[in-house]
Amino acid sequence: MSEGNKGALVGLAAGAGAMVFAPVLLFLAVSGGGTEPPAGGGGALKSGTVPAEYVPWVLRAGAMCPEIGPAVIAAQIEAESNWNPEARSPVGAQGLSQFMPGTWTTWGRDDDGNGRVSPFDPGDAIMAQGRYDCSLAQQIKRYKDRGIAAGPTLDLTLAAYNAGPGAVEQYGGIPPYTETQGYVTRIKSLISKYEDVAAGGGGGGGGTIPAGQKMAMPLAGNPPMTSPYGMRVHPVTGVNKLHTGMDFGVPSGTPIRAAMDGTVTFAGWNAGYGNRVVISHGTMDGKTIATTYNHMSAIGVSKGQKVKVGAPVGAVGSTGYSTGAHLHFEVQQNGQYVNPAPWIGK
Numbered sequence: 001m002s003e004g005n006k007g008a009l010v011g012l013a014a015g016a017g018a019m020v021f022a023p024v025l026l027f028l029a030v031s032g033g034g035t036e037p038p039a040g041g042g043g044a045l046k047s048g049t050v051p052a053e054y055v056p057w058v059l060r061a062g063a064m065c066p067e068i069g070p071a072v073i074a075a076q077i078e079a080e081s082n083w084n085p086e087a088r089s090p091v092g093a094q095g096l097s098q099f100m101p102g103t104w105t106t107w108g109r110d111d112d113g114n115g116r117v118s119p120f121d122p123g124d125a126i127m128a129q130g131r132y133d134c135s136l137a138q139q140i141k142r143y144k145d146r147g148i149a150a151g152p153t154l155d156l157t158l159a160a161y162n163a164g165p166g167a168v169e170q171y172g173g174i175p176p177y178t179e180t181q182g183y184v185t186r187i188k189s190l191i192s193k194y195e196d197v198a199a200g201g202g203g204g205g206g207g208t209i210p211a212g213q214k215m216a217m218p219l220a221g222n223p224p225m226t227s228p229y230g231m232r233v234h235p236v237t238g239v240n241k242l243h244t245g246m247d248f249g250v251p252s253g254t255p256i257r258a259a260m261d262g263t264v265t266f267a268g269w270n271a272g273y274g275n276r277v278v279i280s281h282g283t284m285d286g287k288t289i290a291t292t293y294n295h296m297s298a299i300g301v302s303k304g305q306k307v308k309v310g311a312p313v314g315a316v317g318s319t320g321y322s323t324g325a326h327l328h329f330e331v332q333q334n335g336q337y338v339n340p341a342p343w344i345g346k
């Protein structure tokens, strides 16, 4: 970890080793897997604050450890790059999360599965940021346990992200550097912009199924239903047929959450449904149960992944046969579409 220092204070030293990382990158590209363990919880990200294409990554990175929620991840990205995936600093920091090359070799992986490990790939950058943040948070907690440093874990973790954990150890807290102190203050003020307090505050916490319901709502904040299950004239095809799910009209990029614990059986493209995820929930009352999430702008899970209720599934969009951003949510019982309303307490 002694090299794991990405702040501008040490940027020149770290930047000097920039070209050393190319062979390591090649190695990682061959050996690095494209998948992370399933995210544990949905967290609480305020709708519409994070660019839609980054929402699934921010949710996944923000679910890696309880100390670092998605709002912290988002606040750091704004401070580091203002959401510019091509950002380059004068001292050599790169991409959305402004990794120095030396730090990137430790934390970068091919999380987006595109065959390269790059700090300019938003998925790779955001997931590496989550891993690095969580590693620093664990290190800070060890410092606190041993009486080496004192203060709130988040503040000290942010200070370590900016100045390096060695500086936190040296000063027993936030180092007396103007830049580092300003960084901690700035991130903490930005967190409130991204955090959906109404949905349960920060941290990675998973969702729960409300008492009396079989499933949780797949969206936070009880959004309006814009089209119910049942027969209707289809808004795109004009044909009178069964509307196989419920529509919720919410902005593009709104995080979608798993309605129950389950296993992802499909995550990909369907001409009608656009970006679609199907989750199998096993058997209830002798019947197989599945839920589907459709028209997404981004998919945040992969086939075979196990998810907990409330876990991020993707982001609302308008892909496939769709006339505007909404979530089309379906429930299948023994493979047949049924009205989702009673399942989610609507």
Ligand SMILES: [Zn+2]
Residues within 6 Å of the ligand: 227, 243, 245, 246, 247, 327, 328, 329
């Ligand atoms: Zn629909």
